[in-house]
Amino acid sequence: MLSVLRVQLALCLLASLSHALMPNPQGFGTAAQRRPQGFGTAAQGQPQGFGTAAQGQPQAGFNPTAQRSPQGFGAAARQAQPGSNFGMNGASGTGAQQAQPGSNLGTNGATGPPSLSNRIFDFQLTNNMRGTDLDNSSSALKRLITYIVKGAASASQYVGIAPGRSAPELQVRIRDDSIFVPGGNAANAQNGFRRTDVLPAINKANAFNGITTWFQTIRLDSSAPLVLNHGYLLASIEIPTGDHVWDIFTGSDFDSQNTAHAASRNSQTIRVRDLRTNTLFSVPLQYNQAFNFAITTDWSANTLTVYASVGNQPLRKVAGPTPNDPKLASSQAVQNGEYHLQLIKFPLPDANVPLAQRSDVPHFGFQEPIKQESVFFSNVFITSGGQH
Secondary structure, eight states: OHHHHHHHHHHHHHHHHHHHHSOOTTOSSGGGGSOOTTTTGGGOOOOSSOTTGGGTOOOOSOOTTOOOOOOBSSSTTSBOOTTOSOOOSOTTOOSOSOOOTTOBOOOOGGGSOSOSSSEEEEEOOOTTOOGGGGGOTTSHHHHTEEEEEOOSSOGGGTEEEEOSSSSOEEEEEEOTTOOOOGGGOGGGOOOSOEEEEEEEOOOHHHHTSSEEEEEEEEEOOTTSOOOTTSEEEEEEEEOTTSOEEEEEEEEOOOOTTOTTOOOOTTTTEEEEEETTOOEEEEEEOOTTOEEEEEEEEETTTTEEEEEEEETTSBOEEEEEEEEOOGGGGOHHHHHTOEEEEEEEEOOBOOTTSOHHHHTOTTTSOBOOOOSOEEEEEEEEEEEESOOO
16 A cells, blocks of 8 residues: 555656646746736827027027926837936836836836827937037037027037936036027127027927927936026927927026025926916926926927826826917917027026016026036937827
8 A cells, every 4th residue: 555655646746847847838937928028008009589590590589478487208119228218117116227228118008108100300319429529510419400509609618418328418508608699799698598508400390290299308417406596497399489389497487576586486396387387297306317208299289298207217198188378379480489408597686677677587687606507318309190
C-alpha cells in the first residue's frame, strides 16, 4: 500500500512540474497581459494697434485694458523625444520623472486632447541648435521663427536653447534693456514693459481655421525666479486689436490703484484665460516643474477647450468647451493673428503717473532692476481637427 502511495505522489509532482515549465501563451505571468504603457484605447483609432506688422513686425502695442486676469500630449501617434516631459497612461505619476527615450506619449481616453496624427506645425528643437543660431538668418532655428520682439541687443542675448536637459528647451529671457521700440521710433518705446516674444512661423491659413489645438510645455526655473507682484504673460494668440484669443498668464493682475505694489491673491498660479481675461483654468505655480497645456480653439463655433497636466502625466480636459468673445467672429481679425511664446513683465503702478494713464501699461509704470528672469518652452506644436 505504501508503495502505491509513493508512486501516486511522484506522478502528481511530475505533473505539477511539467505544467509549471509550459510557456504561458498570454505572456509570462499576469503582468504580461496588461496593455503596454502609452497605448490604451487611443492607440486604436497687447499691443495698441498693428503698427508695422505689415512689414513683418508683430503687433506693436498692447490693449491696456486687457490684463488677462496640465498626462502627455494625446495619442500614441506621436513618440516623445528622449527626455520629453510627457509620460504614459499613469495618472498616478508625480510628474517628477522623465519619459524614457522613444516612449509613447500618454492619453487618457475620452478626456484626452485631439489626436496628434494631423500636426500642422511643429516647433521642433534639435540638440545641435544653439542660441547664436538666431543671429544667422539662414539657420534652421531662425527658420522656425517669424519675428522676435526684443530689446536693442542681438536676438541671442534674449533667446537661447537651454543645454543640460535630455531634450532641448527654448529659453526666453528679459533684461533691463528688454524694451521694444515699434518701428524703431523712440516715441513708441514700450518703457512700461520688459518683454521678449518669439513668434513661431505658423501657417495662418491652417492655424486659424476650423478646429486647431495649440500645445506647449512651460517651465519656470528656480535659478531665475519671477517677481510675482508683477504680472507675466507667457503665451498667447494675439489679434490686431491687441486682444488675445487666449493666453497663459502668471503673477499678479494689474490694478492701477495698487501703488503699495501688493501681490494679488492669485499671484502664485498659472492661468489660462479667454479674450475677456476670464480664468478658464488655474494651477499652482511650482518652479522646476513642467506644465503642459493644450488649448483647442474652434474658430467656427468660437469656443475654447483646455487640457492640462504636469510632468509626465497624461493630459486631461480641465475646462470647456467655453464660448469666447463674439468679436472673434471677424475672420479678418483672426486671420491676422499671431502666436507668441513670450515673457512680458507688466509694470507696477507708479504713484507719480496720473491715474488715467496708469492702465497704459506698455508705456507707463515702475520696473525694478532685473537680476535674472526667464521661462522655458518645449513640445510646442499645433494639430488640426477636433477630439477623436
